[in-house]
Amino acid sequence: MKNLVLKLSRSNLVRYLGLGYISAFLNVILNLLLIKLLDISSFGKVTLGKSMFQSFDFSHLGVRYGLDRYLPHCKELKESSEIFTIGFVFSTLFSLFFVLFWFFYDVSNVAFYSFFYISGVFYSIVTIYRIYYRAEDDKTSFVSISFYATIIPLIFQIVGVYLFGLYGFITSHLVSYLFSYLICYFWYDIKIIKLTKESLNVLLKLLKSGYLVFISSIVSFLASTGDRFFIAKYWGLEFLGVFGVVMFFFSVFSLLSVNYTELIMNKIILKKSFKYVIRQALFLVSFVFVFTVLAFFILPFFIDLFIPKYTNCINDIRLILIGVIPYSFLPILNSYLHAIDKREILLGVNIISTSIYFIILFFLLKGVCSLEFLIYLKIASFFLLMLLTLISSFICSKRVN
Structure with a gap:
């Protein structure tokens, strides 16, 4: 019996890791189709819309991380149902506040962007279901919901953009996450109970336990995605579209370090x-360096073959690949700091590097409109974050030892 449970556990682990790789592959296909089929301005709007959608990862205001902390220790169904209900209600209510914020952010384009932020509401609720089953150690349900929350939407969106272009994409984006939510609501029967004053x-206990990780996640979001809103405001959607294409290639190559970690x-x-972490990091960076050098020579042929309208961006794409090298250190080092319970140090480092990046970015945005300068700034921010x-x-390793 014990061997059977172990086999099932390993099977679910393999399935979950497989979902991660399939999701990454489908994301690459989807973005290549968007880049190929949409004009630059439309791709800029999609980039901004997807950033709005990603913001709903934080509509729980930290409750999600509290669920991770307290659900595994629940002894009774009533107790776990209460915590789930709190997460469900709280995330739903604050998701609606996010909808209002994005509504007033750009009222003139509400018909377009609403497809993304309404999708975000459904996605934030589905995330609560995923966390519940992960914390309850129901790996089968967790993996199944992960499939409906990641793979199914990507398949919908690929078909939508391929067959119907821009509006096929945004429609399938909304429909796919609505479908994921309906699957969770009707298929996975978690009892939602009436809440009391207690x-x-x-x-408050959930918020207190998750606030540090929440703030750290917000800072990471600002560092990786938040700049797109300022770029769109100062330099326009067309410039953001080109920047989005360049950063797409960066994100593809950065997957190597994330997956290895x-x-x-x-x-x-x-x-x-x-010492173990540094050895692994140096091995990874050596591999990434060789891969980047190969990509430096192959990219012109790839771009000319699949997305020829962006051949003028080849030098910019080559340039951003330099940033992949310092970035490759980060997932391993971040995992090490988490392992030795130095999350507050990691948060401080992220706040310092992100603040410096945005201060310089504001000066740059009000000056000369230059993609090359923006990429150099992005690379410099990765080197700064890596060094810090x-x-x-x-320093922390010396204190631990």
């Missing part, structure tokens, strides 16, 4: 060894 104390995450947590994280990890 539920407020539970809510996932494979060795367990050893990082168990060993808590800075590396130094912090080294």
Whole structure:
């Protein structure tokens, strides 16, 4: 019986990791289709819309991380149902506040962007279902919901943009996440109970336990995505579209470091060894460097063959690939700081580097409109973040040892 449970657990782990790789592959296909089929301005609008959608990852205001902390310790169904209900209601209500914010952010384009932020509401609720089953150690349900929340929407969107272009994409975006929500609501029967005055104390406890990770996630979102809103405001959607194409290639190559870190995450947590982390990081960066050099020569042929209208961006895309090298250190170092419980150090480092990046960005946005300068700034921010994280990890490792 024990061997059977172990096999099922491993099977679900393999399925979940497989979903991650399939999702990454489908994301690449989807973005290539968007780049190929849409004009630059439309791609800029889609880039901004997807950033709005991603913001709903934070509509729970930290409650989501509290669920991770407290659900595994619930002894009774009533207790876990109450925590789930709080997460469900709280995320739904604050998602509606997010909808209002994005509505007033750009009233003139509400008919277009509403497809993204209404999708965000459904996605934020589905996320609560995923967290519930993960915390309850129901890996089968967790993996199944992950499939409906990631793979199905991507398939819908690929078909939508391929057959019907821009409006096929935004329609399938909304329909796919509505479908995911309906699957969770009708298929996965979690009891939603009536909340009491005592539920407020539970809510405060959830918020308190998750606020640090929440703030750290917000800072990471601002660093990776928040600049797109300012670029669109100062330099326009067409410029944002070109910037989005350049950053797409960066995101594809950065997947190498993220996926490799996932494979060795367990050893990082168990060993808590800075020497082990540095060896793994140097191995990864060496591999990424070779891969980047190869891409430097192959990219012109790839772009000329698949997206010829962006051949004028080849040098900019080559330039941003330099940033992949310092970025490759970050997932492993971040995992190490998490493993030794130095999340506040990681948060401080992220706040410092993100603040410096945005201060310089504001000066740049009000000056000369230059994609090259913007890419140099992005690369410099990755090097700064890498150095600060590396130094912090080294200092923390001395104190741990």
